[in-house]
Amino acid sequence: MPEKHSALFTTRVREALPTLHPSERRLAELVLNFPGELASYSATELARLANVSNATVTRFVRKIGYASFEAARQDVRANKQAGASLFRVSPGRADSKNYIPAYVTQAQTDIEQTFRLITEAEIDALARKIVGARRVWLLGTRRGHAFAQYLGWQMFQAIPNISVIPASGETLGEAIAAMTAQDCVVAFGLRRTVSKLPQALAHVVGSGASVAYIHDANTLPDLAFTWRFQCETASPGPLFNHAAVITLCHVLATRVIAQAGAGGRKRMGAIEAIHDSLDEV
Known part of the structure; x- marks a missing residue:
């Protein structure tokens, strides 16, 4: 039937x-x-x-x-x-007791399994590309957008040429049309993505930009990304645990600041000076 x-x-x-x-x-x-x-x-x-x-x-x-x-x-x-x-x-999950150790243990396991497959050389190569790029595009839809914003916020302290997409009121097409081979794109593909993400990323790869794809089990095997970073997101509960994703973002942002060198430190110093003068933070 x-x-x-x-x-x-x-x-x-x-x-x-x-x-x-x-x-x-x-x-x-x-x-x-x-x-x-x-x-x-x-x-x-x-x-x-x-x-x-x-x-x-x-x-x-x-x-x-x-x-x-x-x-x-x-x-x-x-x-x-x-x-x-x-x-x-x-x-029965709502009535379970002593659940915190299970979540903590699984988060630790996710992080350890993720970083077994990621090398320092890969992260540093991506960090150098980000620092030297004409523009850095951070692409994320649905939950991936939050991680794109977080990574952009952290790296923006050292490098100013960052765009998180899609921006409010804009389409992905408008941003992708502006990408060049001198750019670097960090794209997030975390379950559940929007249905047209594979087509959008095909256009991103076609722009010639260097592309890092951060994903969980949502793989796109037919696209020629420059880097792939697969994060484990297993959890005892109904929601995926993104501890490994945020850890990867933290490590990458830290290496970008290190690779930015004197120029990055100069920008960070200027930001702090303005914060002081405005009594902003």
Whole structure:
């Protein structure tokens, strides 16, 4: 039986609610509360949790447009991998005790695993390119935009030629059209990105600029980036942990300030002098 449309799993369930029988509706309410659990259970286990029959599970997945229970599981698994927070929520987490050590340990593990694959030579090469570039573009959408802003704010203390994109009211196309081979671009691709990011980054690479791509599992294997930095973002909870991403930004900004040398220190001194005169900070 072919799938009737490609809507998100939870959208399919909500659309089908008015047509469901009481037992099917009970199953629907269970999966709407914790849709990600569908990827973890067999049809029999899910039927037991909802107190319905296996036949009800089969009818339910077909009514929402899947050929089989396994097809529905695969779709849910893909949504979990893509980073949809609702699909990563599990029953019982709100009542868990002593959860802080688990988060701290996982953050440490993420940082350690990330930096096993990153060399000082790579970071310093990128830092030198940033310092010597005509303009530095920091590209980030959704959560990636926050990291682009943070990295730009830190490096702006030593080098002034920085643009965080997309800026308010502007399009990516307007910025990409201004890029040249003398520029450096640091792009963030953290789940969940906007759908057109791959096409936008293809144009960025086509500009001839040197491009560093900071990402988690959201890889773009067909693009010829100058540098790739993959960050681990595993977490015990429904939200990805970006401790490794912010650590990488911190290390890179620190190396940029070091590579900026006397010129960077002169700018930092001028900034501090103006802060003092304005009593600004």
